[in-house]
Amino acid sequence: MFAIVNVEECELRSPRERYREQVRDEVKAHAWRQVATTGATALSLNAIAKQMGVSGPALYRYFASRDELITALILDAYRDLSTAGQAAAAAAKTPAAQLAAIALAIREWALAEPHRYLLIYGTPVPGYVAPTEATTLAASLMALLLDAFADIPSTPGSKSATALEKHLATHRDWAGNEHAGDSALHRALAFWTRVHGVLSLELAGHFVGMAFDPALLYAAEVDAAITE
Amino acid sequence: MFAIVNVEECELRSPRERYREQVRDEVKAHAWRQVATTGATALSLNAIAKQMGVSGPALYRYFASRDELITALILDAYRDLSTAGQAAAAAAKTPAAQLAAIALAIREWALAEPHRYLLIYGTPVPGYVAPTEATTLAASLMALLLDAFADIPSTPGSKSATALEKHLATHRDWAGNEHAGDSALHRALAFWTRVHGVLSLELAGHFVGMAFDPALLYAAEVDAAITE
Numbered sequence: 001m002f003a004i005v006n007v008e009e010c011e012l013r014s015p016r017e018r019y020r021e022q023v024r025d026e027v028k029a030h031a032w033r034q035v036a037t038t039g040a041t042a043l044s045l046n047a048i049a050k051q052m053g054v055s056g057p058a059l060y061r062y063f064a065s066r067d068e069l070i071t072a073l074i075l076d077a078y079r080d081l082s083t084a085g086q087a088a089a090a091a092a093k094t095p096a097a098q099l100a101a102i103a104l105a106i107r108e109w110a111l112a113e114p115h116r117y118l119l120i121y122g123t124p125v126p127g128y129v130a131p132t133e134a135t136t137l138a139a140s141l142m143a144l145l146l147d148a149f150a151d152i153p154s155t156p157g158s159k160s161a162t163a164l165e166k167h168l169a170t171h172r173d174w175a176g177n178e179h180a181g182d183s184a185l186h187r188a189l190a191f192w193t194r195v196h197g198v199l200s201l202e203l204a205g206h207f208v209g210m211a212f213d214p215a216l217l218y219a220a221e222v223d224a225a226i227t228e
Numbered sequence: 229m230f231a232i233v234n235v236e237e238c239e240l241r242s243p244r245e246r247y248r249e250q251v252r253d254e255v256k257a258h259a260w261r262q263v264a265t266t267g268a269t270a271l272s273l274n275a276i277a278k279q280m281g282v283s284g285p286a287l288y289r290y291f292a293s294r295d296e297l298i299t300a301l302i303l304d305a306y307r308d309l310s311t312a313g314q315a316a317a318a319a320a321k322t323p324a325a326q327l328a329a330i331a332l333a334i335r336e337w338a339l340a341e342p343h344r345y346l347l348i349y350g351t352p353v354p355g356y357v358a359p360t361e362a363t364t365l366a367a368s369l370m371a372l373l374l375d376a377f378a379d380i381p382s383t384p385g386s387k388s389a390t391a392l393e394k395h396l397a398t399h400r401d402w403a404g405n406e407h408a409g410d411s412a413l414h415r416a417l418a419f420w421t422r423v424h425g426v427l428s429l430e431l432a433g434h435f436v437g438m439a440f441d442p443a444l445l446y447a448a449e450v451d452a453a454i455t456e
Contacts, residue, residue, distance in 0.1 A: 037354055037355075038269065038354050038355075039267070039269035041270050042269050042354075118351045121428075121429070121434070123267070123350030126264075126265055126266050126267045126270075127265075127266075135437050157452075158451045158452065158455065160447040160448040161452065163444055163447070163448070164444040164448040167440060168440060171438075171440040171441070174437065186445075190445075190448070190449060192429075193422065193425035193429055193449065194421065194422055194425050194449075196428070196429055197422055197424045197426075197428075198425075200424070201349070201424055204349065209402065211399055211401065212399040212400075213399070216388070216391055216392040217392055217414075217417055217418075217421070219388040219391070219392070220386070220389045220392040221422075223386045223389070224385075
């Protein structure tokens with residue numbers, strides 16, 4: 001039985017299908033270089049075809065449009081980031097340690113290839129609409145945060161924190177997790193926005209002229225987001 | 229004496245100079261529309277020349293390059309945001325009320341024209357380097373935050389907060405303000421990154437599918453950034 005499943009999963013891909021996957025990977029590698037050097041908005045299938053020494057129409061058999069190519073890049077990036085977050089969480093023992101590890105993994109991932117982080121979380125590509133699958137992958141990262149915060153006791157918040165949590169009590173479809181209270185939802189959202197706030201300003205170069213170490217600001221923000 | 233100063237400031241601009249300013253304003257208006265619809269990376273002086281019914285070379289007399297045009301847009305945006313922040317702070321009475329008013333003014337300004345906010349704080353335009361003047365304008369906004377936090381007593385922070393503040397004690401050239409202690413520097417940075425974290429994810433559409441009200445998350449984050 002297992003053998004049959006293996007055969008179905010790995011062997012039944014025809015040489016043609018495997019070749020198709022190889023070409024798509026090659027196109028995506030060229031596309032990432034374009035995103036890094038000229039930006040996602042300027043992404044051009046024709047330019048990639050030229051670099052690969054094939055005709056434009058030949059390439060359109062692998063990606064029907066610029067938007068289909070951007071979607072493939074965004075989904076790859078989300079999957080990779082989500083995997084990094086899951087691996088970090090799995091290696092940590094307490095919920096607080098899991099959150100700290102996830103935050104560190106996200107920063108490492110973002111600094112290694114800033115254009116991947118910015119393609120997901122930076123300025124939207126004009127005219128491009130992200131597919132539902134991207135939302136599902138983003139939700140898998142959020143689920144990690146919710147699981148951890150659900151197991152960390154909450155402290156009483158300010159008037160505006162209470163107002164937000166009361167609102168989230170009836171606006172929590174996105175959370176999925178029944179186990180996480182309204183305060184956990186609030187803290188997971190704040191964790192996400194605080195991590196993103198420091199990271200995106202760092203990646204966009206806003207701290208360069210200020211000459212302090214962004215890693216220390218990040219650590220302080222992550223700590224505060226976990227314990228407050 | 230006053231008459232002479234007035235003449236120097238207002239009247240001595242020749243018709244030619246005033247016409248030049250008008251054309252530059254017209255070019256910038258076209259450029260903002262391009263930034264909003266196709267993104268800053270795709271900004272094209274030739275496309276604007278075509279829209280204005282003039283030749284490319286004619287337009288290059290007003291902006292020598294794409295980068296000079298982007299710089300003009302960025303400086304206008306920074307000036308406008310800085311003015312909005314200053315007006316908000318001036319109308320509030322206590323330091324805490326000033327910070328709350330600045331945060332609201334920033335959000336209002338950003339939501340009114342998201343592409344202006346994203347041109348300053350979003351994904352950097354590949355190959356473009358912002359001028360020193362942009363840093364000066366950014367510093368004027370930071371100065372508002374530092375002034376306010378200098379007058380709000382600090383509460384003892386975590387180990388990582390203490391480590392950051394110890395580091396900022398010797399990395400504070402960017403702050404200028406001698407009156408602001410290391411904790412005020414820390415809190416001003418955290419205020420900036422928290423405001424930006426919520427706002428930039430909202431502008432990029434990351435909360436749309438989640439269907440909660442970002443204004444409430446923003447209010448809770450701003451409150452926490454002022455009082456914690």
